[in-house]
Amino acid sequence: MNRFLRFASFITALLVVGYGLGETSDRADERWLLLLAGAGIMLAVAWWPRGTRSLPIYNRTVLRWATIIVVGFTLVTIQLVRIQVVEGNRIASRSAETADGQVVQNPRERLRALQVQRGSILDRHGQVLADSVQIKDGTFIRRYPNTEAAGLIGYYSPALYGSTNIERAFDQYLSGQKGGNPAEEWLNGVVHADKRGYDVGLSIDINLQAKANELLAGRPGAVVLMDAQTGEVLAMAGAPSFDPNRLYANTGQQSDEEMATIRAYWAELIADPNAPLVFRPTQGLFSPGSTFKTVTASALVDSGKANADTVFRDEGLFEVDGRVVEEPNRPDPTQINFTLEQAYAWSLNVVFAQIGLQLGSDTLLDYAQRFGFGSSLAFDFPTAETQIASSRDELNNRALLADTGFGQGQILATPLQMAVVAATIANDGAAPRPSVVEQVVDPDGNVLERFAHGDGHRVISPESAATMRRLMEASASYGYARGVEIDGATVGGKTGTAEVGEGEPHSWYTGYAISGNRRIAVAVIVEHAGAGSKVALPIGAEMLRAALATPE
The missing domain is CATH 3.90.1310.10 (Penicillin-binding protein 2a (Domain 2))
Structure with missing residues (x-):
């Protein structure tokens, strides 16, 4: 039994050290130091002198201290190997940023x-x-x-x-x-x-990239253009640069x-x-305004609570717990009944406030997370962490939940995130994994590594996505997103005018164009530029046209 315990302790020490070398990332990492200490205890158990009762007490003391010293030197040796071999390159190349950058x-x-x-x-x-x-x-x-x-x-x-x-x-x-x-x-x-x-x-096309920069014309904002099926980014521009x-x-x-x-x-x-050093497509966080209604409507349809023809009531005002939601978007002030399709096309805040409450915080949050909100979107380099609310408990506030339903409240999104929302609807409810790096090539032209595209995940069912395309295409046909006509293509879109306190609101447009086997999605934001239909939409329209006019 004693021999088995020693053997097990030695093997455990090796496993602990191996795990620590592979899983911790700093020589002063607390986890690593705890693992190293644990390995030391295991080694002491494995190497502790035995059969020493017959020896003089002086000899026993020397042997025990020798074991402690050997264990100590072993731990020091492991730490040195870790610093010089395992972590050598990383430590040598570490850098620090001073106050002036x-x-x-x-x-x-x-x-x-x-x-x-x-x-x-x-x-x-x-x-x-x-x-x-x-x-x-x-x-x-x-x-x-x-x-x-x-x-x-x-x-x-x-x-x-x-x-x-x-x-x-x-x-x-x-x-x-x-x-x-x-x-x-x-x-x-x-x-x-x-x-x-x-x-x-x-994966970007430099001509499409130049077009995006030309359309932004130096105004603070961003354009993200992507293949909705594969997630390949065709253009990703931010201004100023x-x-x-x-x-x-x-x-x-x-x-x-x-x-x-x-x-x-x-x-x-x-x-x-x-x-200008903040790359807005991936690092800029903005209130998405009414473009978030695509997420809210998707949750409603996919959860089976409504379809495109379900009727909602909008009398111009809606009060919830003392918060009054006003309706600035009704096309006819005498009309009070609207189908979901009409409410989406005309971007009716009162209807979507009611939908937010109907869904409840858990369902709305669940679908928002399916679309990627509440985390950093997986991409080829780090992206900012988006949010629905500053904390989950905040959405228990009914007034905030109503605001969230129509795209205000505490929502923060990157332009890349909103492009993925549009791409998901165009791609039959599956969110593509966005990427911009296609391959790595050696000096002789041999492809060393090719990065796969299209490994996305299911957000809503194909049937729900078809309903959502009906809504987005209605918006592009007779609603606030109209004006994006492309020969031979089906276009869907959603504008947004995001209130951000003082000053002009942010101008948003998200949309897609489907032509043959090509599906292109776009998201545009121009900061503090006013109505989405007036500023961001024309940019999105030009980008979709340019993308479809560019050979694959």
Whole structure:
């Protein structure tokens, strides 16, 4: 029994250490230190001297202290192996950001980054969006020959400001640290061969990207255009943006004056109240206004509580617990009965306030979460966490629940999230997984990794999605989303005019166009621009037309 206990303790210690090495991510991580201490206890049990009763007490004491010392040195050795081997690369490349936004990092890692020919970033047709060019001292400079996708790609500034978005999320591929043959990479390291990163191919079409920027015309806002079936992002633009060429710094080659110019540009970006460094399609959080009515109506239809012809009453005012919801959108003030289709097409707040209450907080929250609200949407780089309310309990407030039903209240959404909502309806109720990175290619043109598209999840039934398309197409035919005619295509849409306190409301449009086997979805927001039908809708219409006019 004693022998079995020792063996079991030793094996347990190995398993604990193995788990800790694989699952914890910092040498001072509390979980790791607890696991290491636990492994030490197990090793002490396994190695504790036995059969020592016949020995003099002095010898027994020496043996016990020797065991404790051996266990201690073993734990120290494990920690050193973890720091130098398991976590070595990560620790060496760690950086910290100062108060003025500069990045402090290991100078050797910084020089190593400058000596790697970083891979290019390409659009779906192979047009170069970012590449690296060698200069005379053997280091490389990062160039962005086309800045139409600057916000999406991000910047790469290892000597000063680090990196963002695609440049950051796919750094290990772009820098050649991941994706190749491990044995070949080891051999190249031994012989100090020049290192070359791998190219990253995106799904965006740079012409559609340029169109989105042209239509935004520098106004704060965002455009997301995607294939509703596969989730491939065809264009993703945010305004205002920045020029990443002006942020790249090579400290060994640039004069103090040039470095001062880079720092001045950074300070200008940081100080800009319109926040050009915030990539609005994925990081901007906005009240979605009436575009959220698509989620509310989907919940109502899919839960079996109504169909497109169910009649609701709207007398122009609706009071709930002292909160009065006014109706500004009735097409005819003498009409008080509206079908769900008409209420959606005319964006009737009073009707959707009643629907919110009819659904109840649990059902509305459940369907909102199915659409992806309340979490960070899975994407190729981090996205902001959306919300329905600041907490689940908040929706027990009936007045807030009514406001949430028609898209106000405490809802916060990213433009990417709202594009996925429209895509879900166009895609028969299945939400596609949005993505913008298609593949990684080595310097010889061989595809090292291809990223799958279309692995989404069921949100509502195909039958419910068909009903929702009827509603969205009615809105595009005679409601507030009318005016998006595309030859040979079926168009559905929803506008939104999101009240955000003082100033003009945000202008929203979400919609889709279906032509043959193509299904394209779009979301547009222009901040503080007024009615969705006047500002965002024309942008969305142009993007849908341009997408369908572009060959697959």
